[in-house]
Amino acid sequence: MPFDLRFTKGQGTGNDFVLFSDPEGESPLTPAQIAAVCDRRFGVGGDGVIRAVRSANLEAGAAALAEDPAAVWFMDYWNADGTVSEMCGNGIRVFVTYLLDQGLAELPAGGWLSIGTRAGVRRVRRAPNGFEADLGVWKLAGGEPLVRAKELPVARPGLGIDVGNPHVVVALADEGELAGLDLSYVPVLEPVPEAGANVEFVVPAEPLVEDGVGRIRMRVHERGSGETLSCGTGAVASALAVRYWAGVGAPDDWRVQVPGGVVGVRMVDEADGEHAYLSGPAELVFDGVLSLA
Numbered sequence: 001m002p003f004d005l006r007f008t009k010g011q012g013t014g015n016d017f018v019l020f021s022d023p024e025g026e027s028p029l030t031p032a033q034i035a036a037v038c039d040r041r042f043g044v045g046g047d048g049v050i051r052a053v054r055s056a057n058l059e060a061g062a063a064a065l066a067e068d069p070a071a072v073w074f075m076d077y078w079n080a081d082g083t084v085s086e087m088c089g090n091g092i093r094v095f096v097t098y099l100l101d102q103g104l105a106e107l108p109a110g111g112w113l114s115i116g117t118r119a120g121v122r123r124v125r126r127a128p129n130g131f132e133a134d135l136g137v138w139k140l141a142g143g144e145p146l147v148r149a150k151e152l153p154v155a156r157p158g159l160g161i162d163v164g165n166p167h168v169v170v171a172l173a174d175e176g177e178l179a180g181l182d183l184s185y186v187p188v189l190e191p192v193p194e195a196g197a198n199v200e201f202v203v204p205a206e207p208l209v210e211d212g213v214g215r216i217r218m219r220v221h222e223r224g225s226g227e228t229l230s231c232g233t234g235a236v237a238s239a240l241a242v243r244y245w246a247g248v249g250a251p252d253d254w255r256v257q258v259p260g261g262v263v264g265v266r267m268v269d270e271a272d273g274e275h276a277y278l279s280g281p282a283e284l285v286f287d288g289v290l291s292l293a
C-alpha cells in the first residue's frame with residue numbers, strides 16, 4: 001500500500017540527508033524504502049536518511065535516556081544503501097537544525113542540546129561556523145589494514161579509528177594522488193574490519209600548521225553510501241590520524257577541507273578521556289512529499 005512520506009532535505013558541507021519526523025516511532029522505513037528514498041534518479045536523493053524519533057519510543061533510545069535524560073530526541077541514522085550506522089557527524093548538525101526548524105526542540109544561546117544516537121548521547125551547540133558537536137571520547141580501533149583503491153599505485157597502510165563509527169584513514173603522497181583516486185570503486189581493506197569501515201584519504205596542506213591550526217584535505221568513501229562530498233566523523237578521524245602520525249607538538253585544532261567545504265575539529269582533554277569536537281555548517285534545502293511503495 002503506497003503512503004506519503006513528508007520529508008525535509010538537508011545538507012552539511014554537501015553531505016546530504018532526507019529527514020522525517022516519527023515522534024512515536026511507529027513508521028520506520030524498511031532498508032529497501034531507504035535505498036529508494038536515497039536514489040538520486042528515482043527518489044529524493046541523499047547520502048542517508050535520518051528519522052527523528054522520541055528516545056522514549058525506540059529500543060535504542062532507552063540507553064540514551066539512561067545516559068542522559070535530556071536526550072529526548074534520537075537520531076535514527078541510515079546509510080543510502082539501507083544499512084544502519086551508529087553515528088553521523090554532519091548529520092547531527094543537520095538533525096539539530098531540523099528539530100529547531102520544526103519546533104521540536106529549543107537551543108538557547110550558549111546551551112547544549114543532547115541527542116541520542118546508537119554511538120551514545122552526543123551534545124550539540126551553536127558555533128560561529130554553524131554548530132559544534134561533542135563526539136565524545138575517540139579511540140584507536142587497533143588495526144592497520146592495507147588499503148587498495150582504484151588509481152592508487154600501491155596498497156597503503158591505513159589507521160583504524162573509532163569515533164562512534166568505524167574509520168580507516170590513509171595518508172597519500174600529494175594532491176595529485178588524492179585528485180586521481182577513483183572512489184566510484186569501493187576501496188579494498190585487508191583484513192576486512194568486522195563491521196566494515198568508512199575510508200578516508202588525506203594529504204597535508206602546505207604548510208601543515210598555520211597559526212597553530214593543522215590543515216588537511218580529505219576525500220572519503222563512506223560505508224553504505226559510496227563517495228560523498230564530506231563526512232564529519234571521517235574528518236575527525238582524519239585529523240586524529242594525522243596528529244597521531246605527526247607526533248609530539250602537533251596541534252589539537254584542525255581545519256579539514258573536503259570536496260563540499262570546510263569543517264573544524266578540535267581535541268580536548270576531559271575527565272573521561274580526550275573528546276573530539278566537530279564544527280561546521282548545516283542547512284535545510286527543501287521540503288517535499290514522496291509517495292513510497
Ligand SMILES: N[C@@H](CCC[C@H](N)C(=O)O)C(=O)O
Pocket residue numbers: 015048079084085086087088089090091165166198222223224225230231232233234
Ligand atoms: N556522513 C557521516 C557518516 C555516516 C555514516 C557512515 N557512512 C557509516 O556507515 O558509519 C558523517 O558525517 O559522519
